Amino acid sequence: MTDRQRQIWIDRAAVTAAWIAALVFFFPIFWMVLTSLKTEGQAIQVPPLLIFEPTLENYLEIQERTNYFKFAMNSIITAFGGTLLALLIAIPSAYSMAFNTTHRTKDVLMWMLSTKMLPAVGVMMPIYFLAQKFDLFDTRTLLVVIYAMMNLPIVMLILFNYFREIPKEILEASRMDGTSTFNEIRQIVLPLAWGGIASTALLSIILCWNEAFWSIVLTTTDASTLTAFVASFQAPEGLFWAKVSAVSTLACAPIVVFGWMAQKQLVQGLTFGAVK
Amino acid sequence: MNPTLVRWLQAPSVILLLVWMIVPLSMTIYFSTIRYNLLYPERTGFIGLDNYRFFATDPSFGPALINTLVLVGSVLVITIVLGLAISILIDRPFRGRGIARVMLISPFFIMPTVSALVWKNMLMDPNNGLFAAFSKSFGLEPVEWLAQYPLFSIILMVSWQWTPFAILIFMTSLQSQDQEQKEAATLDGAGFWSQFWNLTLPHLARPISIVLLIQMIFHLSIFAEIFVTTSGGPGVSSTNLTYLIYIQSQQAFDVGVASAGGVFAIILANIVALFLIRAVGKTLTV
Numbered sequence: 001m002t003d004r005q006r007q008i009w010i011d012r013a014a015v016t017a018a019w020i021a022a023l024v025f026f027f028p029i030f031w032m033v034l035t036s037l038k039t040e041g042q043a044i045q046v047p048p049l050l051i052f053e054p055t056l057e058n059y060l061e062i063q064e065r066t067n068y069f070k071f072a073m074n075s076i077i078t079a080f081g082g083t084l085l086a087l088l089i090a091i092p093s094a095y096s097m098a099f100n101t102t103h104r105t106k107d108v109l110m111w112m113l114s115t116k117m118l119p120a121v122g123v124m125m126p127i128y129f130l131a132q133k134f135d136l137f138d139t140r141t142l143l144v145v146i147y148a149m150m151n152l153p154i155v156m157l158i159l160f161n162y163f164r165e166i167p168k169e170i171l172e173a174s175r176m177d178g179t180s181t182f183n184e185i186r187q188i189v190l191p192l193a194w195g196g197i198a199s200t201a202l203l204s205i206i207l208c209w210n211e212a213f214w215s216i217v218l219t220t221t222d223a224s225t226l227t228a229f230v231a232s233f234q235a236p237e238g239l240f241w242a243k244v245s246a247v248s249t250l251a252c253a254p255i256v257v258f259g260w261m262a263q264k265q266l267v268q269g270l271t272f273g274a275v276k
Numbered sequence: 277m278n279p280t281l282v283r284w285l286q287a288p289s290v291i292l293l294l295v296w297m298i299v300p301l302s303m304t305i306y307f308s309t310i311r312y313n314l315l316y317p318e319r320t321g322f323i324g325l326d327n328y329r330f331f332a333t334d335p336s337f338g339p340a341l342i343n344t345l346v347l348v349g350s351v352l353v354i355t356i357v358l359g360l361a362i363s364i365l366i367d368r369p370f371r372g373r374g375i376a377r378v379m380l381i382s383p384f385f386i387m388p389t390v391s392a393l394v395w396k397n398m399l400m401d402p403n404n405g406l407f408a409a410f411s412k413s414f415g416l417e418p419v420e421w422l423a424q425y426p427l428f429s430i431i432l433m434v435s436w437q438w439t440p441f442a443i444l445i446f447m448t449s450l451q452s453q454d455q456e457q458k459e460a461a462t463l464d465g466a467g468f469w470s471q472f473w474n475l476t477l478p479h480l481a482r483p484i485s486i487v488l489l490i491q492m493i494f495h496l497s498i499f500a501e502i503f504v505t506t507s508g509g510p511g512v513s514s515t516n517l518t519y520l521i522y523i524q525s526q527q528a529f530d531v532g533v534a535s536a537g538g539v540f541a542i543i544l545a546n547i548v549a550l551f552l553i554r555a556v557g558k559t560l561t562v
Binding site for chain 1: 281282285286288289290292293296297299300301303304307362365366368370372373375376377378379380381382383384385386387388389390391392393394395396397398399403404406408409412413436439440441444445448449468482483486487490493496497499500503504505507517518521522525531534535537538539541542544545546548549552553555556557559
């Protein structure tokens, strides 16, 4: 075999291996979607059914039996609310840090990131009592606040990096024209950084949506998000595999799509800007 | 911008984060030094380090600490090795690479409670699960994964979710590798392994250390997977520190002891965080 032939075989083997890995990793998701299209009887059949007549009845019955929309609504409100609040706090700060960088800026950002590393379980009891005291236990307001604070450091860092890419000359020109700071942010910075802000928001929404510790510990029924709702199926009497799969598929689909769209921000956000 | 305005713009984020950090942290430390059990509200008072002693001498503490270390260690090894291998495999152009990439990173976006339920029921269930069906088709006894190998099962689930994270980071980082250098090495007759050790691995050294540290931070506080699948059992065989502290507060109602455990978890995470912050700090050029 010549070197060239050998190289071709190695390439083929590598591509095959890559596809096998992709299929293995994707399989549980595929299986979940497949199960959601079966009847309850088919879902637990042994040996498992691969070929069957798909049904959408699970998706139709979820709302009647489980109040799915309430939990979906809670997820939407807390994820978007938390993200919005974090952005409102972060945009002015990140903006002023990016355009007035001093020797302390880096330390401040690093300190902010370090608050992200405080384990939730370490502050569980105080948050729990404070929530009770202010009558916020099991409310969406509480989750919105917690999610905003939880994501604030990452949002700050990514926005800071985006704002720094805006050429300073543009701002200086507008300042010469006497534009106020508020108008400067509104008319120049926001339009230029719009893409960055949108993808930062996407990342924050993903992180809020999949958050599972606080939503389980701090909610019981009223404010439960989809993560907590899905967790409630852990009990054996909750074993409706097809319906659980339908709920899970609906709960995960939007975020998986968001995730594909926000890959770059995700890498930057989750590595705290260390890998771009 | 005048300095006063700068301060006003930065104040909200700094003050809020400071409050978010200081208030709960000092409350946890305070709770950890007093007698505070919701079942016995009449018992109060400062007791020094007794809660810590109680937490550390609890028969579940040793196993939980070991489980935490085994869980974090195994997941790290699995995700880094698999992540490296797969990201190198998909670094070459081939037809459908985009789809393969999407398939590979998707598990990372599945919410942890869903992933736990899918593994627990549809894959690992000893009666109706897919793994059991495989065993039976080979004439073997089905394995009761969560009862017989609870910690291993959780390691499997968490690795399934986090290998995609490693792939995502390594994949992104590989794209910035100097291709000409690699081509030159190939022309010089350097084989795959020699290129891997001398070019690729040094290039990935920083991303690897970052992935390592970030995963450590996240995996020290794994909760939902255990909560949904094994509830820490059988016995304490799949209880980690986070879950043990959760149990102390939710079932024993002992706020003092749970807080002492919380302080312990914070210290553990901070040791890792120290290294992480240093590694991140090097890349943030201001």
